[in-house]
Amino acid sequence: MTESQHQGTHHVVHQTPLGTMHLAASAGQLTGAWFVGQLHGAREEDLGPRVEVADSPVLAQAVQELEEYFAGQRTEFTVAVRPEGTDFQLAVWEALNEVPFGFTTTYGAISKQVGPHAPAQAVGQAVARNRLMIFVPCHRVIAADGKMTGYSAGVEKKRFLLDFERPGEQESTLF
Template sequence: MVQAHIKTPLGITAIEGDTEGITKITVLDEAMTVSNTIATELQEAVNQLEEYFAGKRNNFTFKINPQGTDFQKKVWQALLEIPYGKTTSYQKLSIQLGDVKAIRAVASANGKNPLWIVVPCHRVIGSDGSLTGYAGGLWRKKWLLEHENPPIQQSLF
């Protein structure tokens, strides 16, 4: 397993993986030194994340290999189906997965998503449209949603 730290608009991001794929992407709140070199196994993920933050990419194609329970992987797969610039609610996600009563389990799996941004847990909001819990902090969730769906500048004339 190799690791790298890159600078993003939301803080230093840690990326971990190997030849089987990227297993973890997290944003860090503590100060961390940015990596001088990036291992080959991580290079494509770094490139695509940089393109995402530059507004030049809206989906990711590098190989991922998240570790979790079968249920968590099922939830994470459903998250991958939320289109760029769109949101869904925990309740809708629960219904999509076949059990409206599983809303808390879905929220828990969402919160344990190991692949920040790539598996877009930030696109899940409360049924009332509120920005509910986010492991990276609500300010980051708000930033990501605005990044993916910027307001349209209207003409005055």
Template sequence: MKLEKIKIATPIGIAKINGDTDGIRSITFSDKNSPVTKTIPPVLQECVTQLQEYFEGKRTVFTVKLNPQGTEFQRKAWQSLQNIPFGKTLSYSEQSKILHKPKAIRAVANANGKNLIAILQPCHRIIGSDGELTGYAWGLWRKKWLLEHESGQKQERLF
């Protein structure tokens, strides 16, 4: 059960993927231009394939096994993200209501901020109640790009 680590090129920068036979633990992005992994370990191949299909516009649902590392509340918040349909968004307030914690908006936002499985646990689909793009650990420009990619439209409002 060795943790494998790779780097792949994507349209939004270098993605670092960590995982093992228990599932994907993280997909994070770096602004540093670092070399990509030449040989993909078999345990991460399906994740790489599905991400490539996503970026090519051929995939809207992921079936890769995930193994998020966090508190019980964080994992529940992250699980709820997977129920947001491709191309749709929710507000932090709406997400907190789904979790039956309507007053825990900040806790939900904090949990989303600690999400280390980008795209597959789509915290980029959470926006402010006023429709504004808010917080994204890997940069608002990536969040904007992902939302535009999924909606097929350019985001009109950013700030």
């Protein structure tokens, strides 16, 4: 069955250096990228039927881009994404997309960016609900004191991603 024959959401399972991920798409856009077992992970209704990568151009592109990322050949993703959330969550995720490869930011910096009086804790909750792990780089957010804080896929995965994006370099933080 080709993607054009899939009217709803469909998914593939993909192995990464950090573990198994579910990648979901609908209407030619990536709608989810979750690690198996993560907090706020994929629910059955988020995935739809499992398909072959070759049957879904958007999922094939997402897989290819992930492989290029982990091979050190890609620093930005171009696959079409469709995040789903509240207006506040969407604003936070858009701010995450502005943090370039190799840099980090803080929850407080994002709270100032997304609106007046947005508490850093609310930003943290929105970051934790990111449905597009790696593609929307929530791993690039750290505490104001530079400490590694929660990551819905596990702090060890966050540390890996940050170290991977900054091999042998000093930390670069955007504020």
